[in-house]
Amino acid sequence: MTIPTALRAEIDAAKQRVAALHAELPRWELVVWTAGNVSERVGDYLVIKPSGVSYDDLDADAMVVCDLDGNLVEGDRSPSSDTAAHAYVYRHMDHVGGVVHTHSTYAAAWAARGEEIPCVLTMMADEFGGPIPVGPFAIIGDDSIGRGIVETLDAHRSPAVLMRNHGPFTIGRDAKAAVKAAVLLEEVARAVHISRQLGEPTPIPQEAIDSLYHRYQNVYGQH
Amino acid sequence: MTIPTALRAEIDAAKQRVAALHAELPRWELVVWTAGNVSERVGDYLVIKPSGVSYDDLDADAMVVCDLDGNLVEGDRSPSSDTAAHAYVYRHMDHVGGVVHTHSTYAAAWAARGEEIPCVLTMMADEFGGPIPVGPFAIIGDDSIGRGIVETLDAHRSPAVLMRNHGPFTIGRDAKAAVKAAVLLEEVARAVHISRQLGEPTPIPQEAIDSLYHRYQNVYGQH
């Protein structure tokens, strides 16, 4: 199988973007060693990082391309061992163009208790539109991680899910949006954790959450 | 509306300062992604960062200028979505020349509980002159955030307020002083939080707080 010529330029541009976005994971301290991965969908393909490679060595040429069943199509190295989960998400969520997986510390801490993160900060209402939900315990090797992500996210506004005893997956319209969600997730996981260490944070009324979410999704940023 | 020629040089210098001060926010880990903003008043205008732009791209040319009702006067991009709150502060607090907003983690954690930070460190007495107060819950879209900031700060010595379920705003005679307050706020929010995790910190007597505050505001630094 080879990549159609019509997609060549788009694939190469995605490799550049995905490589640059991988650098955001250590920058925001979401990963250690070679953990974590970012992918982006291009047509019926996805661009993702290879397995077990240092963040120092992740330039555009190092990226690999798989089809949406997770089979390697282009690249010298094995794709990330989480590729099957990314591919499952793309097959089942048409609006998703980017997926990120990390083991970021505070998100992993909530995931280890299997506890959702309550929506008690306006920044969280903006980006996540409510609590960050928990997905099932599932181990690598079949579609159970991908299915757990999709079933949980389908039932929530949040672009982030805490997979139980494992860590977060985030989605977005493209890889950059999914990375942004991963960065903000860890920040709210940390702030809400710290807040709860000395008492119960005040909930935000649902009406205010709805209003903040609507504005942020539709008005914020450059247009 | 255009900027009066007489203010041109001052506006340009403020853009340089405000751009450089934005770099202090990620340096001291007060912000993630594009969150947070610094502004400075120049005459009847304010210089602030554009909305939703990466800290890597915030040079002086990227800064935008608004009038004190928050209307864009100069710049290619939309101003920060918090511009209305900054503008409200400048309209109602004559002595304020700089405003900073962040979601810094420990300050946000106190804000989510709606709990003021008690004055238990000399560094806090120096800079804040007492506890860091909590402002009301208010959401973006009208003047309620600005009004909450001004009403709370008018009633306290502190140049910092924790807006409930949101995060801190700080003020100063110029943007640099407001950034300094934002940096020291997060540090005392962290140190006092950590102290309280294992018991109650000892209060500082009011007389000592007054003495420290007076000295620091009048004697400290280079004159």
Added chain:
Amino acid sequence: MTIPTALRAEIDAAKQRVAALHAELPRWELVVWTAGNVSERVGDYLVIKPSGVSYDDLDADAMVVCDLDGNLVEGDRSPSSDTAAHAYVYRHMDHVGGVVHTHSTYAAAWAARGEEIPCVLTMMADEFGGPIPVGPFAIIGDDSIGRGIVETLDAHRSPAVLMRNHGPFTIGRDAKAAVKAAVLLEEVARAVHISRQLGEPTPIPQEAIDSLYHRYQNVYGQH
């Protein structure tokens, strides 16, 4: 005693590797000041850092070579004061080619309570295959630290041990693998600590731990 000519090139290559791996310790915030050390075995020798030297000055030429009784064979400076413990491990564990010692903060915190880290994250099952065990309290000066490390690790899958009131030692087939274990250890020590601050993390069933460990040790990465 001098190094056999046949080993010259291998020793020099190991010095390069060990020097570069020392830079990973401050990079991942596992050490302060001059604390911590990495060694690698080459034949009947080990390459290790000198004692009490700044991480800024640890290039390949600064590395020292000892025999497996810990005697200095090559180098201008005294070897790390933990050399005897490294040497003991090499003498008693044939499959070990690299050893790392740090006082990384969260691992040291578990070690000060003498409490093993429970296996509640898939990342921990992957790398450690179960809980991180605690070794005995032993002080420097004879073989008691080395013996404590070997006896504890012989009884567990984990390549990491928390020496009581002291800090972690990790092992690997080479120095890089031992550094990786040290980095992942601190990350799981931190995440599990944080998780437990607000409740009990859910245990992972033993069967799932076994399955994850087997896959990760045999399938993960580039082959």
Added chain:
Amino acid sequence: MTIPTALRAEIDAAKQRVAALHAELPRWELVVWTAGNVSERVGDYLVIKPSGVSYDDLDADAMVVCDLDGNLVEGDRSPSSDTAAHAYVYRHMDHVGGVVHTHSTYAAAWAARGEEIPCVLTMMADEFGGPIPVGPFAIIGDDSIGRGIVETLDAHRSPAVLMRNHGPFTIGRDAKAAVKAAVLLEEVARAVHISRQLGEPTPIPQEAIDSLYHRYQNVYGQH
């Protein structure tokens, strides 16, 4: 008053050292903004940083020289506002050649509760020889801070004292040794705090503390 010609070279060398050592304070995250200071004694003088100056601007030429009553002898700017405390220490502790003051976060957290840090890590026994003691509450303006430091340190092995509601001061035979003590202090303040969050750390027997302290003070490092 001018500096004797015989001391010129020594003073200039100390300025270089003290400037370089100031860079260690932000490197190890012991200070924010312009907080913190390092001094070194040269004859009847001390070299220290000026008050309220950014760490970015602290080269050797920026350093100022005071006599041991804290009067400015050389330099364009006011000396650190903590100079009187440094000077008091030099006047009353002949063996001290360097003093460091920070508000490092975890040390400040213990200081705010007025609680000494128990000796539960071998690294702490090595460097501090026992618990880190608490000094009295004292405010700036007379000799009460300096006296509090000296009286507390005279009664302990520890080169570090936690001044109540304030922060740590550390001493050493030279400025580098005092900086090392400040770095290790914050690390043990953090690790012991974290350890105690989930239970009581095991004490180290006094005999083992004595043995570790003796070895470290007399044998460790390069000789």
